[in-house]
Amino acid sequence: MDSNVELTPGPEHFNSTGCIILNSKDKGRGVYASRPIPKSTIVEISPVLLFSKEEYESHGRYTVLDHYTFVWSEARMALALGLGSLFNHSEAPNVNYILDKATESIRYQTVRDIEQGEELCIFYGHNLWFAPTDADCKNMENNRVPSPVDDGWGGLSGLDNSDASDIVNPYLEGDQDEIIGEDELPFIRYKLPPEEEDPDSIKTVEAWVVEVPDQRNITTLLKWLKQSGLEGPELGHLKRIRKQGPTTTLLLCTGTPPPPFPENLDLPAPYLLPVPSSPALTLPSLQLKSHLWPTMYAPRRKDEAEPWTRGKLKWAWDCMKTAVDHAISLPIAALIPTDPSEGTAFIGHDTRTSTKHPLRHAAINTIRQLADHHASTKIDIQDMINAANGEEVRNGTNYLLTNRTFFITHEPCIMCSMALLHSRVKEIIYLYPMPKTGGSGGCACLPQLKGVNHRYTILQWKVDTPFGRFSETPLEIEASVDV
């Protein structure tokens, strides 16, 4: 709680989740936490009073109601009863809200842990009719928060999913193992053009390697590699360990010679060896490249589109819906679905404005959550060996998104697409294409660049499917948001 703000008690309110009403000089009544409230708690469900378009246009908008109502479907306006109308606005909201058309109510849910005494705020949007007290909004003209879209980059806007709550997952019923035909899929696959690789012009780079006579030293060396910071992505397309007959050789680094080996290991001096500078795109090139050093095979997926079962579509539909639900009051959301070992899905938002950090895009924030989770979990030796060889590791030590699907409301920008590529994501699914800034088919297509050592599948949800209704209304700023 900001200790400079003088608060007085408001009317008593019966709310079992720990919300109380307090008054502040600047904002009037507001909702505060009377005790710590954990992330993802539904703190309030407010029934709404609906006004028809005509009723609101001729009366409501000229009254105080205009400061309290939410935009509902069919151009109606909704007044939230209970606590719902008392949440004040913040540029960095700690509460998300979802319009539930089926029950004519609004659900308010915390997006992070809330401390006792903190105010619970939602995000009203960018066109405010009052001067918000948030420090970074003081320089306003005409009482309107300057939209971050003004510079043609950045810029946020919520999704309107007010029609979404009554849409039933269309893949619930039926045989979950049934393969769904390509034409019936709810998304469009972005087709990467086929790429040929000339086996006669294999490019190499000089890398430091060392022979390891005693295999028992491999795990110590792998730990040492990690600690020395030599595990950079530039050699990620190569396996770490090469076995040729009795000789085991370890790939170290490019550039300057590696630092001294741990003293207790009796190793020969490292030496330079030409190794392939990119992964193999075709089987003949895999053979040639692996002759120099064991190389990863990263064929461009041409027509070998992966079949989708009804069960997987049901899962994808739910994941995308969750991402959209989270993009209502905190615009732009990304989701990495749960893995049994992780317990819960990772959901991230765009926090550039609230953190005043230009790189806090939704995709980067979400990948970071997963990385932080992995950094805090134990890995074992087998994982380390797998990681060193570019193979899948249970806690994703080497490549965070290996074999994973990444859901996001807006096509990721070039920076985020590169982060996804580095994380070895298997596929991404998004709703809004970003023709001016997108790095996954919009203004550029990162997995299509020459020399990248990984490719991912790009899927865009179709607008003519029930779920696609979310993307029917183009965002005002659609073409200039980077995610």
Ligand SMILES: C[S@@+](CC[C@H](N)C(=O)[O-])C[C@H]1O[C@@H](n2cnc3c(N)ncnc32)[C@H](O)[C@@H]1O
């Ligand atoms: C939906 S009401 C919120 C409850 C309101 N504080 C009350 O006492 O009735 C919206 C009004 O709250 C005030 N308000 C909300 N967020 C604010 C903020 N960040 N800074 C200043 N005033 C705010 C504005 O007067 C706005 O018209």
